[in-house]
Amino acid sequence: MTMQRGSEERRMEHVCVLGLGYIGLPTASLLATKGFHVRGVDVRPDVISVVSNGELHFHEPDLDILVKSAVGSGNLTVATEPAPAEIFIIAVPTPVTDTHAPDGSFIEAAANAIAPHLAPGNLVILESTSPVGMTEQVGRRLAELRPDLRFASRGGGDGPGADRVFLAHCPERVLPGRILRELVDNDRIVGGVDRVSGERAQAFYRKFVNGAVHVTDSRTAELCKLAENAYRDVNIALANELSLVCDRLGIDPWGLIDLANRHPRVSILRPGPGVGGHCIAVDPWFIVDAAPDLTRLIRTARDVNDEKPAFVVRKVLEKAERFRDPIIACLGLAYKADISDLRESPALEIVRTLASHGSARVVVVEPHIDALPSALSSLGVVQEDLGRAVQQADIIVLLVDHRAFMDIDRALLKEKVVIDTRGTWR
DSSP states (O other): OHHHHHHHHHHSOEEEEEOOSTTHHHHHHHHHHTTOEEEEEOSOHHHHHHHHTTOOSSOOTTHHHHHHHHHHHTSEEEESSOOOOSEEEEOOOOOBOTTSOBOOHHHHHHHHHHGGGOOTTOEEEEOSOOOTTHHHHHHHHHHHHOTTSEEOOTTOOOSOOTTEEEEEEOOOOOOTTSHHHHHHHSOEEEEESSHHHHHHHHHHHTTTOOSOEEEEEHHHHHHHHHHHHHHHHHHHHHHHHHHHHHHHHTOOHHHHHHHHTTSTTOOOOOOOSOOOSSSTTTTHHHHHHHOGGGOHHHHHHHHHHHHHHHHHHHHHHHHHTTSSSOEEEEEOOSSSTTOOOOTTOHHHHHHHHHHHHOSSEEEEEOTTOSSOOHHHHTTTOEEOOHHHHHHHOSEEEEOSOOGGGTTOOGGGGTTSEEEESSSTTO
């Protein structure tokens, strides 16, 4: 019995997750249902209020069930301040500034918040997508705040050092709409600032991840996540640039790409109205910032994708010139299909620009949100259901390929000007 109690105590480790957004909340809830005692932390009182009731503040399939179960079991509690734990996971945003430089202020604030609660033997994991060297920077900041502790460091000794605090980076690699499945099934990359930190983080993730957990150093793990998103950004930029060429030459870009991809070694992604989201639209800038003289391709890809919304706006306004008082129906605001996430969404930028132009009335259909952002409603944009929007519109702009838009009666579109930025209604 004593051994069983000891085993149970070891199994019920305490984890503190900082940031209850699109990554932190699913991670905290999953850990709570896997037998960890989890304290979820967020600086937003409204988020704490919602989650403490077992509810969500964003949409993600099946997450509502997991959160309700985690909170109901008592294994997940939430607050605006951290508490002591064996493992601390930082999952806060890392945006870019107006000059495309990484903004590490949220990560620094998280480090400041956990510092008073650290104890020897703790493991601190940075899951936030970060510029190279950020995990080491977190360690230096914690060492400044807690000179009574020893922190694992790059090039430090490999001994276990029970009196040390261990540091690792493990970037998330999930797709919105499939987060819960991919948190468990995807391979993970774990980078320790020293060997023992990496091994400890690997042992932790192996308790709930079915995919392989690969260990490397923290800098390699940081750049690996950035490289993954830069790869997709460059590929999308090729597709978007080809779509511009096709527009000038009168060629269907989606048909062209479908044919090109029949080559066994070609896999071009789909063009669209731009690139959005918290990863692909942001992370490549971290690489550019780290080595601006060596990243011409990555920078150009970012420029191509960032300029695509303006191209769409020009196409819409050209069509609008034939109407006296045109009504433009924009279908979709999210940055990708079948989610509610509007972060860095090119659709949002397009709608805002069209509404600011003042020459047309703009209506929006976004089935995954309850209310429009104030940046749109303040410009007179209104949200409509799909049927009414299509009925009243002179111009229909498909910006997001939500499933809700797939089965629209094509007969309703015959008398409309249709601009399909996703190739959905070809």
